[in-house]
Amino acid sequence: MVKAFLRDYPTEARLLLVVLAIVLFLSLASDSFFTLVNFTSLLNNTAVNLIWAAGLLVVLIAGGIDISFAVAASVVQYVAVYVFEALGGGNWAIGFVVAGALGIALGFVNATLIHHFRIITIVVTIATFNAFFGLLMFFTSGRFLYNLPDWWVDRIIIFEHQTANGTWAELTLPVAVMVLCLAATWLLINRTTLGRQLYAFGDNPEGARRLGINIALMQFLAFGWMGMMAGIGGLMQVNIVQEVVPNALIGRELDVLAAVVLGGARLGGGRGSVLGCVLGVMIVALTQNGLNLMGVSPFAFKMVVGAIILIAISASNLSFARRVRPPVGGWK
Amino acid sequence: MALDTPGAALTPAISFRHVSKVFGGVHALDDVDFEVMPGEVHCLAGENGCGKSTLIKIITGVYTPELGVEMAFFGRRVASVTPNIARQNGIAVIWQDLALFPEMSVAENIAFETLLGNLPRLVSYRSLRARSAAILETLGEDIDLDARLNTLPIAQRQIVAIARALISDAKLIFMDEPTASLTQSETDSLLGVVRKLAARGVSVVFVSHRLAEVLDIADRVTVLRDGKLVGVFEAEGMTQSRLTELMTGKTFGAEVAARDMTGAPAVLEVEGLSRHGEFEDVSLTVHKGEVVGLTGLIGAGRSELGHALFGMTRPDTGAIRLLGRALHLRSNRDAVAEGIAYVSEDRLSLGLVQPQAIADNIVLPILSRISRRTGLISPTEKAGRVEHWLRELSIKAGQPGDPVSTLSGGNQQRVVLAKWLATNPRVLILDSPTVGVDVGARAGIFRIIRVLAEKGLAILMISDEVPEVYFNADRVLHMAGGRIRGEYDPRKVTLKELEAAVYG
Numbered sequence: 138m139v140k141a142f143l144r145d146y147p148t149e150a151r152l153l154l155v156v157l158a159i160v161l162f163l164s165l166a167s168d169s170f171f172t173l174v175n176f177t178s179l180l181n182n183t184a185v186n187l188i189w190a191a192g193l194l195v196v197l198i199a200g201g202i203d204i205s206f207a208v209a210a211s212v213v214q215y216v217a218v219y220v221f222e223a224l225g226g227g228n229w230a231i232g233f234v235v236a237g238a239l240g241i242a243l244g245f246v247n248a249t250l251i252h253h254f255r256i257i258t259i260v261v262t263i264a265t266f267n268a269f270f271g272l273l274m275f276f277t278s279g280r281f282l283y284n285l286p287d288w289w290v291d292r293i294i295i296f297e298h299q300t301a302n303g304t305w306a307e308l309t310l311p312v313a314v315m316v317l318c319l320a321a322t323w324l325l326i327n328r329t330t331l332g333r334q335l336y337a338f339g340d341n342p343e344g345a346r347r348l349g350i351n352i353a354l355m356q357f358l359a360f361g362w363m364g365m366m367a368g369i370g371g372l373m374q375v376n377i378v379q380e381v382v383p384n385a386l387i388g389r390e391l392d393v394l395a396a397v398v399l400g401g402a403r404l405g406g407g408r409g410s411v412l413g414c415v416l417g418v419m420i421v422a423l424t425q426n427g428l429n430l431m432g433v434s435p436f437a438f439k440m441v442v443g444a445i446i447l448i449a450i451s452a453s454n455l456s457f458a459r460r461v462r463p464p465v466g467g468w469k
Numbered sequence: 470m471a472l473d474t475p476g477a478a479l480t481p482a483i484s485f486r487h488v489s490k491v492f493g494g495v496h497a498l499d500d501v502d503f504e505v506m507p508g509e510v511h512c513l514a515g516e517n518g519c520g521k522s523t524l525i526k527i528i529t530g531v532y533t534p535e536l537g538v539e540m541a542f543f544g545r546r547v548a549s550v551t552p553n554i555a556r557q558n559g560i561a562v563i564w565q566d567l568a569l570f571p572e573m574s575v576a577e578n579i580a581f582e583t584l585l586g587n588l589p590r591l592v593s594y595r596s597l598r599a600r601s602a603a604i605l606e607t608l609g610e611d612i613d614l615d616a617r618l619n620t621l622p623i624a625q626r627q628i629v630a631i632a633r634a635l636i637s638d639a640k641l642i643f644m645d646e647p648t649a650s651l652t653q654s655e656t657d658s659l660l661g662v663v664r665k666l667a668a669r670g671v672s673v674v675f676v677s678h679r680l681a682e683v684l685d686i687a688d689r690v691t692v693l694r695d696g697k698l699v700g701v702f703e704a705e706g707m708t709q710s711r712l713t714e715l716m717t718g719k720t721f722g723a724e725v726a727a728r729d730m731t732g733a734p735a736v737l738e739v740e741g742l743s744r745h746g747e748f749e750d751v752s753l754t755v756h757k758g759e760v761v762g763l764t765g766l767i768g769a770g771r772s773e774l775g776h777a778l779f780g781m782t783r784p785d786t787g788a789i790r791l792l793g794r795a796l797h798l799r800s801n802r803d804a805v806a807e808g809i810a811y812v813s814e815d816r817l818s819l820g821l822v823q824p825q826a827i828a829d830n831i832v833l834p835i836l837s838r839i840s841r842r843t844g845l846i847s848p849t850e851k852a853g854r855v856e857h858w859l860r861e862l863s864i865k866a867g868q869p870g871d872p873v874s875t876l877s878g879g880n881q882q883r884v885v886l887a888k889w890l891a892t893n894p895r896v897l898i899l900d901s902p903t904v905g906v907d908v909g910a911r912a913g914i915f916r917i918i919r920v921l922a923e924k925g926l927a928i929l930m931i932s933d934e935v936p937e938v939y940f941n942a943d944r945v946l947h948m949a950g951g952r953i954r955g956e957y958d959p960r961k962v963t964l965k966e967l968e969a970a971v972y973g
Contacts, residue, residue, distance in 0.1 A: 145615070331589040337570045337581060344568035349552075351587050407572040 148401035152416035159420065163427040170430050173298060173306040183422045184311035185370045185377070187415060189393045190400075191322040192366025194414045197397060198326060199359035200339035200406025201251070201258035205266040206363055207390040209243040210371030212269050214381045217372070218282055226286050236368035243269070244364020248356040266390075273383050282381040289372075290379040311373035318366060323411040331358060339406025395446050396421045420445065480544040482507045482641045482672045483528060483560070489535040490523050497523045498534075501698045503691055505641060507543075508670045510663060512683045512704070515693035515716055517878055517910075521676055524693070525643050529562050530555040543640075559640030563647065567630045571619035576601040578618050579632045604632045607669070608662055624655035631662060641672040648677060649904070652767035653933065653972070660686050678906070679934075680709045692716055726919060727943045727959040730759035735793070736927035737809075737896045739778070742787030747773035748951040751787070755896065755927040760918060762938025763931045764971055765948035771931045772814060774948070775898050778929070779811035780804035791895065805834060810894035812885055814901045820885045821873050828855040828869035831887045858887035862917055879910025886917065897921065900931045915941045935968045947971055 143150050164171040189206060196203045213236050220235050221227035227235070243265075250261045293310040300306055326332035331354075338345040338355040346352055375381055400417025402409030424445055425438050433441075481504045490498040498520045505511045515521050526532045530550040534540075540547050542558035569578050576594070577584070579601040584592065598614050605612055610628050618626060627647055634642050644663075648656045656679075663673050663686055677683050683690065684704050692699040692715045699715050733756040742751045748770035755761045765771050777784045780798030789796045791807055798804050801811070813820055821830055832839055832851050839850040855869045862883040866876060873884055882902070889897065899918070903911045918941065922928055932938050938945050945957040947970055957967055 325589075328592050329589040330584040330586060330592055333573075333577065333581075333584045333592060336573060337577075337584075340570040340572045341568065343566075344570060347564075347568050348581060349585055354587055407570070 146410065146412070149410060149413045149416060152400065152413060152420065155420055156416055156423065159423045159427065163423070163430070167427065167430040170427060173300055174304050175426070175430070177296070177306040177308050179422060179426050180312050181307075181309050181377070183418060184309075184315040185374045186389070186393055186396070186422070187315045187418050188311075188318045188366050188370040188373060189389070190397050190414050190418050191318050191411065192363035192370075193393055193397050194400075194402055194409050194411065195322060195326060195335065195362045196258075196359045197402040197404065198339050198406060198409045199335045199355055200342060201356070201359060202394070202404060203247065203258065203262045203360065203363050204390045204394065205243075205247060205262040205269055206367040207386040207388070207393070208266050208269045208273070209240065209364060210367045210374065211381075211383055211386045212243060212273050213239040213368040213371040214375055215273060215277060215282070215383070218285065218381060221286055221289070226288075228288055232289065232372055233369065236372040237365045238368070240364040240366070240368020240371070241361045242364065243367070244360040244362070245357060247364075248360035251360070252353050252356045270384075270387060277383050279383055281383075283379075285375065285379070285381065289375055292376075309377070311377060314369060314373055318369060319411055319415065322362070322366075325362065326411070335359060336407055339408075341407070392421065392442075393418070395442075399446050480507075481505060481541070482509070482543060484539075484541045484544075485524075485528060486539040487537050488524065488527055489537065490520075490527060490532060491535060496696050498527070499696045501693065501696070502701075503528070503698075504701075505672045505674055506688075507640070507672055508667050509688045510667050510673045510675060510686050512675045512677070512687035512690040513693070514676075514680075514683060514690050514712060515699075519693040519716070520696040521693060522645075523696075525562060525645070525674075525676070528555065529560055529643070556637065559638055560643075561634035561637060561639035561641070562643040563627075563630045563634060563645065565645045565647075565649065567626055569618055569626055569630060569633075571617070573618060574614065575612050575616050575618060575621070575629055576614040578629050579604060580636055581633065582637045600636060601632065604636050607635070608632060608665060610662070622655075624651050624659065627651070627655075627659060628662065631666075635666075635671070639671065641674065642666065643674045643676070645676050646678065647675070648679060648682060654766075656682060680712050681936075684709065684712065694718055725939065725959045726941055730756045730922075730943050733757040733759065736791065737778070737929070738788075738790040738793075740788045740790070742774070742777065742784045742789065744773065744777055744782060744784045746951075747782075748777070748948075751948075751951075751953055753929075753946060753953065755929050757927055758922050758925045759944070760922045760928045760930055760942045762942030762945040763929060763948060764933065764935055764938045764945060765954075766971070767933055769948045770951035771933075771948050772900055773951075775811060775900050775929070775931055778804075778896075778898060779809055781811075805892055805894075808893070808895035809898065810889035810892055810896070811898040812889055812900060812902065814904060820888070821881060823874040824872050826870045827859075827864070827866050827873055827876070827884055828852070830873050830884055831855050831858055831869075831891055833888060834892050854891055858891055861890075862887050863913075877910070878906050879913060882906055882910065882914055883917070886914075890921070894926065896927045896929065898929045898931070901933065902930065903932070903934070903937060911937075935971050936964060939964050939967050 169175055192206060193203060216239055217232070217235050221231070224231060247261055247265055250256055251258050294307050295310060295313050296308040298306045326335060334345070334350050335355055335358065338350055338352065371386070374386065378385070396418040397409070397414050398404060398417070399420060400409070400415070401413035421442050424442055428438055428441060483505050485503045488498050488501045488503065489496065501520065501524060503524060513521050513524070523532065527534045528550070530552040533549065540550060547554060570581070576598045580597045583597060583600065601614055608628065608631065612621070612625055612628065618629065621629070631642065647659060651659060660682060663675070666673055675683060675687060684707055687704040690702045690704055690707060690712065692702065692712070694716060735754045736757050737755040739751055739753050743749045751774055753761065763771050773782070776782045778789060780801045780803050789798070796807055798807070804811070822833070828851065832854060836846060839847055839854060841847050859866060859869065864880050864883045864887065866880065873881060876884065902914055902918070906914065918928060918930065930938060930942055939959050942959065945959060945967065946953050947955045947957065955970060
């Protein structure tokens, strides 16, 4: 069992070791790290990134890349505010449907440009990143929205526990949603035929085409899924921060992208797993959390996180190069 | 299986008559007939550009043929063929690049067909594995179903591609150059699989440049030349030279070209060269104007020796001398500076920058030599050199500025040669110079090698095709297990004897 895991998931196994090493180090370095209160708040704070990571994973597996999703999430938040108003306030059920549908629509914009105009994904999403953000700032004039429906901003606690010293450890709704999103993504990519087609398409697009895989469907599925996760992540983000700010999410796309790639998803397609993606995001989150607790300046965060990602990715590339030698006659 | 009803064997698996295809006014195919019987191994032979792939693409529904065509699968006439119709009739193609998914498991690669469809269904890995295992068993192959495809050697991927074709109930499989990157023993086992398929009633259409194996495996051979049908021939009784003549329309004298050049001054001398795990105690001499053939099975250490002579790896012990002076090569740059050129085995992908201009490819290794003192490249110098080599090797190119990818295989081969000859080498190491080159172009390459030798170049020609070194080298060294096992003079042994020594 362990052996099979090590063979089939070498990247994940290594990341798991790194996570354990970080946890061990921080437990020794800081008193407040290895506590239930800290872990629950870590999960609450990482939930949105994990939801987005699940979406991005699907795009990466299909051989694409998306840097427009965080801005798309902001667009979803703004439009959703008006939709809820028009629907007389809305509720959670409407909230998920509206946010998901808006996200899917924005994802389909990307997919349409990619498939019908044959533009490569990074160029398309750089363009839509700018277009979405420009439109958002233009129409909102950068206005913050605080007057939001109560259901949206009320904290929903799904787990609570009072610790010995009287503080409360709580898990909130975004964590539950995050778990569902990850589970759904796992189901999609590992257990459904369309998910396996996504892998195949990302791995060898020409081979997939010749086999009769519906290429348009793949692009719309990947970017639609990403869009849905972007929308749901945006919905959850509002629940956490209780406001809608047009430029609050910009920049998050690169953090998530780096974490997902750290988790073993390959730029270029065909490889990546939900477990690796979770571990990648957690490594970054744990490091930030630990630096925070140890009183390191926030400006050092990005530097340290960047270094960790570089080290982790070069380490996994090195071992990859040793293990798999090019076949006779070179790679085809 | 297909033969269980009497008379079934008389109905061809496919019958295509009067097939023509015109591309921009040019007849790629001109009234060609093609017929394959059930359970037959049929070879489709012809030089590059003769229309083989156009024919395959028409039969598999990728191209639409011109009017007047008559098409039938298993006796049933069809009016038109689409990829879907071809597949439903059991026609499968294994392209040279296999079209597999390297990151996915063997089982998924074999049974991916069961995962197709636009509506999501749950995947049953159990049935996926069971179906794949069943197919592999009929082929008598044992491959780990859970292994990722890219951890397998090419030969096994080939088997996976065949298994994939069989799982979709293929009754006729086209194999496009299936043995191009296989070793001799891998080729033998692939041919074994092909025979098994034929015995089960599956027809196989084999496209290959290796005529020996074509004649070994095929029942019949259809020869195309310039888009026209030359004829359909029984493989039994056909010889390689006859087949070459049919394919090219020319006669090639297969005569031993060896001369005794051992009296000329030694250019490259290797003494007691060893590198752990690759080759041992190798000593050889190449004289001025001499072509030395180095043959042996893949894995004998031939290419590894070539790499060491070119400074890409460092030998553990032994000496390499050039014109009597000991060389200590630290990199292939040193080797180029000393006048050693090495044309690698996989030159079409590793040896050329395909999208770049022919001219740029030729001057690539000598950029510093055609630069002015300012460090900028001299256009006149460049044009002069390029023109010289295009003429010298009679490369048929539109414009020197055209991308290399627009050239035929044989001409690309010459560009690689030109690129290395431009470095003005004293020693030329050629690793498998004819891999992927068709018969007519091969003769041209050997003619060039001969001319270069006559101009005084010392040439070490590495090849696993024994006839190639037998007919074209002055001396033949046989390598096995990392050691030189013997030296032969082609004028004193027969090809059979040499082949027996190498393959035996």
